Amino acid sequence: MIYLKSAYLHVIDREAGLPIFSSVALDLSKEFIREFIEKKITKISNAKAQTGYLSPTSIVNELIMSNQDNFAALNQQVVERWYQCYVESEGAPSCDVLIVSFEREETSHLAFLKMDYQTGFTHAIESNEQTFFTDLLMHRALIPSLSQAASEGFLLELSTKRFELIEKKYEFSGKKMAYLAEKVLQSPVELSFTQQVTVLEKTAKKVGEKFSEEGVAFQATVQDVLATSFVEEEETSVEKIAQHVFQDNPIAQKAFIEEVAEKGVHDDIPTIHNIEKVSAKKFEKQKIKLANGIEVIIPMELYRDPNVVEFVQQPDGTLSVILKDQIVQD
Template sequence: MDIYLKKAVLHLIDREAGDPVFSQVELDLTAEYIREYLIKKIVKLSNAQTKTGTLVEDSKISRMLSMAQEQFIDFSEQFVGHWYQFYKDSEDAPNCDVFVVLYEEDAQTHVAFIKANYKEAYTHFTELDDQGLLNKLILNRAILSGKTQKPDEGITIQLAERSYELIEKKYTFSGDKRFYFSQDVIESVPLPSLDENINVIKKVAKKLSDKFETPTYDVLANIQEAVFETIEESGYIDTQEIAEKVFKDNVSAKLAFQEEIIEKGFVEQTQMVKEVKEISEKKFSKQKLKLSNGIELIVPVEVYRNPDLIEFVNNPDGTLSVMIKNIEEIQNRL
């Protein structure tokens, strides 16, 4: 994924001070550390918690986008001002900095809204007084997250098609926690994130494992493997294929699985985050098992299904044994 930054600006959100402090000058994108920070933040906006969708054509944000390229500073102020009129009403939304970025990716123009909450951190400060040079320890309450950390909230919007990728958080409004960004700011109902859909699948699979008397650990392991394989093959979650892989010849279980995931909120989707295969590789390519005796295992999918390398044995007393085979070397990583 090649990202070419065209314009960027930083606006400050100090709720105690009142309205946002708008910068009238763009960030200097010739500075490598600024480019690196913004590019990594944009990349981090695409992850397993990212929701996707397309803006409604007559929404306020959608209408603003026509200004993004020719009147970038004005556009950024209007975008942030529109967002802030909702954000300021929250009882617990923190102070933060907001980056607005215009960039190209794969020859398509995008804008990004990146929110970075303030964190407390200690640093030094040097001053000269009557007694000499003094090195002091000070507490800075406006430190931003590092470049490798995902944004606290943010959205990227492809200008031509108005498609977006969104990370949003729940904040408290009049005593109730809710997602304000999709509902109020962009006036859109996004598709569930990859994690939200996977959680629905896991809950339904666990319920069915109890109903059809199948070991839960085995069903969940099959689910994870099937999710990984279908995303690798097609780029999206194919629930019919997952049902076939997990429940095989059990027609009743397959039908119940398909019906219940829809009932519990799973949404079939073809529009997924751009990096879905890379995300799937990191998240689902290894089985993570925690045994009742405290042992934890991380097993690659290809190893999990190889009886020459690992085997799960049902003991006569109802317990399980895990046999790990053909080990050539053991390393202790402290």
């Protein structure tokens, strides 16, 4: 549940060369404005969002600490700090920026939402002395629609200083780079949920091959363990995943934990706010890739039903995947 407290919309026109700051907050009594902002906030918490904690030495943190009771001043100062970094890019586009003070689960948050302009078309009705006529006009400064996510942004929980972040890469002195975390927030970030899952899957496959744990059955086990860990369990850790995947092999468990740590996935896996919703969507179906290249996609509830899916070891060492009355050879 999101409760909006205050929001300001600022215009960043790169051609004009200076931001246009609004000194008046948006009218949150208007339902369409509330719905628009809430949608943009919700869409930041997605599978590609990176997470981290705002560094105590960050300029943004200093601004927050010195303006705790003055959001009217804070919101503009945060945009000014962001713009100092953003304007250094030769290719970053014009945009609008929303700064929002809101509560989620009774905890105060700050949202920074950057919305790049889009080109759209509309009609114009004109007239002359004889008649009315219509024309087609191109509008080059439309902000994303209600259903579209902000181009970039972050959500910051003020009490813990934990943030979720989506950012894009732009050219700075001829080099394309992401800048929000490094230059604006000045804080390190963890891998996104999507990146974490990819590391876990690939590392499990690599370690499994080393310890003769491979094939369709092992692949299915890895997917099932990850689905259970992220969707059903309250706490997710690399150690628990290792124990479930490599049940009777402590050496393989250790190798798995060490390798994923080297790739940036640590024991206590940080997750985005609506992890249950995101992970449920990610793991609602299981994909099984057979040795002959055939891919089978099975809904999770059917995958876990032995009356629907069964893995059978054949005398020649091959594995059969039995789907109802059909047998697919691996």
